Amino acid sequence: MKDLTAPRIDREIMDGWEFAWNNGSSKNFQPVRLPHDWAINRPFDKTMEEGASQGYRNRYGIGWYRKTLTLEEKREGIRCFLDFGGIYENSTVWVNGKEAGGHKYGYSSFRLDVTELVREGENRIEVRVDNTGTPSDRWYSGAGIYRTVRWIETEEIHLDEKEVIIHTGVEGKNGKVTVYTGLPGRTVRAGLRDGEQEWQAQTDDGRMEILVPEAKLWSAEEPNLYELTLSLMDGEREMDRLSFCVGIREISMAPGKGMFVNGEHVLLKGVCLHQDAGCLGTAVRKEIFRQRLLSLKEMGCNAIRAAHHTFCPEFLDLCDELGFYVYEECFDKWHGGLYGRYFETEWQKDVEAMVKRDRNRPCIFIWGVGNEVENQGQKGMLDTLEMLTAYVKGLDASRPVTYAMNPHFKRESGEDVSKIKDIQQFVDEVSDTEIYDNAERMERIAGIAGYVDVISCNYQEQWYPMIHERIPDKLILGTEVYQYFQGHPDQMQNFTDENPSLVPEKLPYVIGGMIWTGIDYLGESMGYPSKGWSGAPIRTNGEKKPGYYILQSYWSKKPMVHFSVMDYSLSDENVKEHWDMPLLADHWHFPQFRKTVIPYVIASNCEEVRLYLNEKRIYVPKPSACANRLISGFLPWMPGTVTVIGLNGGKEECRYQITTPGPAVKLTFDQEQLFLPPENGYEILLTVRAQDEDGNPYFRESASVRFRAEGPAEIMAVDNGNLMGNEPYGEECIHMYHGCASVMVRLTGETGRACITADAEGMQSGRTVLVTGFQE
Numbered sequence: 001m002k003d004l005t006a007p008r009i010d011r012e013i014m015d016g017w018e019f020a021w022n023n024g025s026s027k028n029f030q031p032v033r034l035p036h037d038w039a040i041n042r043p044f045d046k047t048m049e050e051g052a053s054q055g056y057r058n059r060y061g062i063g064w065y066r067k068t069l070t071l072e073e074k075r076e077g078i079r080c081f082l083d084f085g086g087i088y089e090n091s092t093v094w095v096n097g098k099e100a101g102g103h104k105y106g107y108s109s110f111r112l113d114v115t116e117l118v119r120e121g122e123n124r125i126e127v128r129v130d131n132t133g134t135p136s137d138r139w140y141s142g143a144g145i146y147r148t149v150r151w152i153e154t155e156e157i158h159l160d161e162k163e164v165i166i167h168t169g170v171e172g173k174n175g176k177v178t179v180y181t182g183l184p185g186r187t188v189r190a191g192l193r194d195g196e197q198e199w200q201a202q203t204d205d206g207r208m209e210i211l212v213p214e215a216k217l218w219s220a221e222e223p224n225l226y227e228l229t230l231s232l233m234d235g236e237r238e239m240d241r242l243s244f245c246v247g248i249r250e251i252s253m254a255p256g257k258g259m260f261v262n263g264e265h266v267l268l269k270g271v272c273l274h275q276d277a278g279c280l281g282t283a284v285r286k287e288i289f290r291q292r293l294l295s296l297k298e299m300g301c302n303a304i305r306a307a308h309h310t311f312c313p314e315f316l317d318l319c320d321e322l323g324f325y326v327y328e329e330c331f332d333k334w335h336g337g338l339y340g341r342y343f344e345t346e347w348q349k350d351v352e353a354m355v356k357r358d359r360n361r362p363c364i365f366i367w368g369v370g371n372e373v374e375n376q377g378q379k380g381m382l383d384t385l386e387m388l389t390a391y392v393k394g395l396d397a398s399r400p401v402t403y404a405m406n407p408h409f410k411r412e413s414g415e416d417v418s419k420i421k422d423i424q425q426f427v428d429e430v431s432d433t434e435i436y437d438n439a440e441r442m443e444r445i446a447g448i449a450g451y452v453d454v455i456s457c458n459y460q461e462q463w464y465p466m467i468h469e470r471i472p473d474k475l476i477l478g479t480e481v482y483q484y485f486q487g488h489p490d491q492m493q494n495f496t497d498e499n500p501s502l503v504p505e506k507l508p509y510v511i512g513g514m515i516w517t518g519i520d521y522l523g524e525s526m527g528y529p530s531k532g533w534s535g536a537p538i539r540t541n542g543e544k545k546p547g548y549y550i551l552q553s554y555w556s557k558k559p560m561v562h563f564s565v566m567d568y569s570l571s572d573e574n575v576k577e578h579w580d581m582p583l584l585a586d587h588w589h590f591p592q593f594r595k596t597v598i599p600y601v602i603a604s605n606c607e608e609v610r611l612y613l614n615e616k617r618i619y620v621p622k623p624s625a626c627a628n629r630l631i632s633g634f635l636p637w638m639p640g641t642v643t644v645i646g647l648n649g650g651k652e653e654c655r656y657q658i659t660t661p662g663p664a665v666k667l668t669f670d671q672e673q674l675f676l677p678p679e680n681g682y683e684i685l686l687t688v689r690a691q692d693e694d695g696n697p698y699f700r701e702s703a704s705v706r707f708r709a710e711g712p713a714e715i716m717a718v719d720n721g722n723l724m725g726n727e728p729y730g731e732e733c734i735h736m737y738h739g740c741a742s743v744m745v746r747l748t749g750e751t752g753r754a755c756i757t758a759d760a761e762g763m764q765s766g767r768t769v770l771v772t773g774f775q776e
Helices: 285-297 313-323 345-356 379-396 423-428 438-449 461-470 498-504 546-555
Strands: 008-014 017-019 031-033 060-073 078-084 091-097 097-101 110-113 121-131 149-155 167-169 174-180 190-195 196-203 207-212 226-234 235-248 251-254 258-261 264-266 268-273 303-306 325-329 364-371 401-405 454-458 476-483 485-490 489-494 511-516 561-566 598-602 608-613 616-618 630-636 641-647 650-659 666-669 675-678 683-691 703-708 713-719 732-734 738-747 752-760 763-774
Touching: 078 091, 097 110, 097 264, 167 235, 174 226, 174 401, 174 675, 190 207, 196 207, 235 313, 235 561, 258 511, 268 325, 268 476, 268 546, 285 313, 285 546, 285 683, 303 313, 303 511, 313 325, 313 345, 325 345, 345 364, 345 379, 364 379, 364 454, 364 476, 379 401, 401 438, 438 454, 438 461, 454 461, 461 476, 461 485, 461 498, 476 498, 498 511, 498 546, 546 561, 561 641, 561 650, 598 608, 598 641, 608 630, 666 752, 683 752, 683 763, 703 713, 703 738, 713 732, 738 752, 738 763
Parallel strands: 268 303, 268 511, 303 325, 325 364, 364 401, 401 454, 454 476, 476 511, 666 763, 675 763
Antiparallel strands: 008 149, 017 031, 017 060, 060 121, 078 110, 078 149, 091 097, 091 121, 167 174, 174 207, 190 196, 190 226, 226 235, 251 258, 258 264, 485 489, 561 598, 598 630, 608 616, 608 641, 641 650, 666 683, 683 738, 703 732, 703 752, 713 738, 752 763
């Protein structure tokens, strides 16, 4: 295809913004770089309204943003757009003093045509963000322009990525890509590339097919991507050009048999995620999402539920690239809660914003239209469910549509849910309308199943066989499951010691489950001093808890073995009971004891495990012979080294070792040196650990650590993963938690070497070097 220069301009505008809190007067504006979350560094306020849901960060108020955008020329016949990835919430945009538009719901992307408002030279952009509405969201929402802003220029007639539809299919070893251009009657050329190979097509009627012999298929295990370029032509002149990443794949749902990707049976080993990232709040760049997703990938996770709203495009780009099956949903509740104030007028806009933006992505395997909504299974709810599922299928008929059911079902009460302040308490709390009879429960579920393609259950593993017997023609997905416990058929929470993540292995009509949640998050606290949800296998600063290795032993194919002890000397983290797990820890250090026995757990996906305490073998059963495939027992406390070895076929495949430490004498970063792109604003989270003189980690160290940056980098924030703490994120020092502390570093864009140092009283300083602009 001839490479002609197209007139489209598409660039991020993240620098040069200013922000003022609650007052738009010029004297209050301070420079900021997008993405920006004004709430994350607000002071804690344990008396604030809805403090638990927002992590006790008082984010209520009105924020103003402004920027001067300079256009060297205003080209005739060119349309100009401002594209916002998301503003939380209720935003209004002005250009040169005239209102350009805005958006109410804070999680939807939107685009404004500002052609008639801009001029050659300087243009003033102003954005008002109103976070005064209540109720707030049930989790930390952040506040402000927290996603990417882009400036786009196109010709009057142009390609629109939200109107382009791409379908893929598999025929034997060959792939088929069908493209609907959204411009029937216009000539559009396509080029599909894979390295050196290219396949071309052209259409004048808005539809074309590209056949790819011996196609490299996309799946979570092998996320092969092709680049599709569409060129809108006027004769031989290229009027416009768009590029897409295309994953050729075919997903099918077979009742009673499961989910199949490219003909292969797949179990979803998934987690739910919220969009915040600890010390950054919701202002999260792509490279931070990458760090988090790679950690989940290492755990063996292959699926993400983006809970409970549309995520940013950068996150989904990574899911396409790294290989995750994504359950995407546009909102949580409907007529109650935060979205209750928007539903009647905005639901179509927000559904379209999600489906049209993301329907061409290989990672999206299912659409969700709600989560644990009010009056579940009742007639009014079913009417809304029918309306939403029909609308989504009208936009994209290629994927199943579902709704995530609360385990609580209630009889009709006639309450006006729009007047209820705490909508989750209303749908969760036991009342005199609660349905306990399982036969009646099954009928309510059957009513919902009539409008969805997959039955999505939150915390209902104990009822899966009943559901399948009543509705055998639909598959079941655990859209939220506990990390460790299960309920009982006669009650939702029973602390049954049967891990929910193992259930899909036994029931072919269950396609998988999504742990609530994969990573700790801000908000939805169970009460002060907790600032968030601590019941996940990964902390806000990326630290892996013992639960991480339990899931890894279930999900990962790579041989692994891990040893943890039960340690009830540690403080609890205010986790909601059934979402919690036994208080395990990764250390062998009990200075408070002389002689006692210590309970332990070994997680491994190997056939056999050997356990040694100071080179003395302790005989243990095979994982397959143990409940939940977890080896448990007791070791006599004595200082020294615990070693566990995983074997397959009698051959060592992996080992894990932990030693009682001496005094903590030094700080050590996880990486001594990193090579990074010299990109202004690039961010990375670094972790430092307390160690003894032999390099053994000192789990119980809690010293205060101060971080310093020299060279082309700056300290942005600190985090230790402890959501019970009261230390602010926007500082340079923080106390260690479980022997470690983390720092968020931002590059300033210059080529060179940045040195990050960690200091703590009485310990040798730790140091790591960030090399920017040079190849490793």
